Amino acid sequence: MKDFIVGFEAEPEIRFSETHNGEPVDTVRMWEGYFDELMGLLVPGPDGWSGLALQYNLVTGWYVSPSWRVPDLQNTVAEWKSISTDDLDTEVRLAHSAVLDLLEHARRAGHSVSIECL
Numbered sequence: 870m871k872d873f874i875v876g877f878e879a880e881p882e883i884r885f886s887e888t889h890n891g892e893p894v895d896t897v898r899m900w901e902g903y904f905d906e907l908m909g910l911l912v913p914g915p916d917g918w919s920g921l922a923l924q925y926n927l928v929t930g931w932y933v934s935p936s937w938r939v940p941d942l943q944n945t946v947a948e949w950k951s952i953s954t955d956d957l958d959t960e961v962r963l964a965h966s967a968v969l970d971l972l973e974h975a976r977r978a979g980h981s982v983s984i985e986c987l
Contacts, residue, residue: 873899873964883931884985885968887975894980895971899964901986907965910952920948921984931984938983942976 874882877900887894911922920941924930931937939945949969954962975982 870896870898871967873897873903873960873967876900877902882987884987885971886936886983886985887971887980888983889978889980894978895974897964897967897971899968903961903964906957906961907952907954911948920944922948931986936983936985938981939972942972942982945982946972946976 874880881901882898883901883904884899885897887896908922908925911925913919913922917923918926921930921939924932924937946969949965949972952965954965957965972982974980
């Protein structure tokens, strides 16, 4: 498990969990503030929001389901890769990289990824 919540333990967290056949493979926990900062860097496409950005902006997905399964890992990987982290603090860049690694590994291995807001 990779943690990016140090100093924010009493505040909401976002948890990305990779599973295979119901068994945990990897987990990334991050302070919701880091997640909000990263999601704020996504821009809508020509047809509007899609993927994680759509769920985030509509406050659905992981905000209303206890453990929301990412439906399209290919799109989510591309979306996460599109986030420019050049001007972000080190901890936010590390959290972004850890989530990207988890998403890419899950996509290659055919695993599932779920997101929870705790």
